[in-house]
Amino acid sequence: QVQLVESGGGVVQPGRSLRLSCAASGFTFSSYGMHWVRQAPGKGLEWVAVIWYDGSNKYYADSVKGRFTISRDNSKNTLYLQMNSLRAEDTAVYYCARDLGAMVIFYAFDIWGQGTMVTVSS
Amino acid sequence: EIVLTQSPGTLSLSPGERATLSCRASQSVSSSYLAWYQQKPGQAPRLLIYGASSRATGIPDRFSGSGSGTDFTLTISRLEPEDFAVYYCQQYGSSPLSFGGGTKVEIK
Numbered sequence: 001q002v003q004l005v006e007s008g009g010g011v012v013q014p015g016r017s018l019r020l021s022c023a024a025s026g027f028t029f030s031s032y033g034m035h036w037v038r039q040a041p042g043k044g045l046e047w048v049a050v051i052w053y054d055g056s057n058k059y060y061a062d063s064v065k066g067r068f069t070i071s072r073d074n075s076k077n078t079l080y081l082q083m084n085s086l087r088a089e090d091t092a093v094y095y096c097a098r099d100l101g102a103m104v105i106f107y108a109f110d111i112w113g114q115g116t117m118v119t120v121s122s
Numbered sequence: 123e124i125v126l127t128q129s130p131g132t133l134s135l136s137p138g139e140r141a142t143l144s145c146r147a148s149q150s151v152s153s154s155y156l157a158w159y160q161q162k163p164g165q166a167p168r169l170l171i172y173g174a175s176s177r178a179t180g181i182p183d184r185f186s187g188s189g190s191g192t193d194f195t196l197t198i199s200r201l202e203p204e205d206f207a208v209y210y211c212q213q214y215g216s217s218p219l220s221f222g223g224g225t226k227v228e229i230k
Contacts, residue, residue: 044210044221044222044223044224045159045167045210045212045221046221047218047219047221061218062218095166095167100157100169100172106155106172106214107214107217107219108155108157108169108172108212108214109157109159109167109169110169110172110178110179111169112166112167112168113166114165114166115166
């Protein structure tokens with residue numbers, strides 16, 4: 001079945017780095033744009049970043065621009081989020097999510113992973 | 123940026139009742155690019171509705187979406203026990219995309 005499984009979360013000190021991974025299965029990964037969306041404890045949803053199906057374009061929320069990098073390896077069906085210079089306000093559950101469209105980006109999300117928790121604290 | 127305001131914040135209803143959730147946008151949402159998601163505690167969001175009124179794959183027909191421009195509605199015709207959750211609207215017609223603050227549907 002269609003599935004996304006995140007990993008790599010944990011507790012990290014402010015200013016340090018962390019890399020999240022998202023393993024995809026059950027669909028043609030290379031045909032879909034992919035996103036990271038986060039949710040701070042008890043709060044709403046915040047879009048973080050998108051990468052085109054072929055990796056040709058990447059866009060970020062202003063809150064993470066210059067600190068986070070989204071990437072993908074279509075040969076491994078895996079999405080990544082490299083998070084540098086982490087801040088307390090980056091504490092959240094991070095979800096990877098598949099874009100609604102195939103070969104086109106809609107910025108809506110039809111498949112979500114279960115999420116991985118990132119806690120930034122000294 | 124388009125700001126989405128969801129109301130009410132909390133909706134207290136009984137199973138079998140009809141739920142009507144509102145999502146109001148600060149500007150017109152282009153091409154009715156409005157989605158609704160359901161989120162249960164400890165779970166990821168689930169897409170219910172896209173394009174304002176199209177049900178996502180596997181979503182029961184008791185869920186329906188309507189609206190255009192700046193006013194959108196999610197209706198659950200008869201609440202089932204599994205429908206008690208938080209619901210978010212999201213617009214994807216203008217950059218940056220934005221989410222509403224959510225409506226919690228709780229058991230009365």
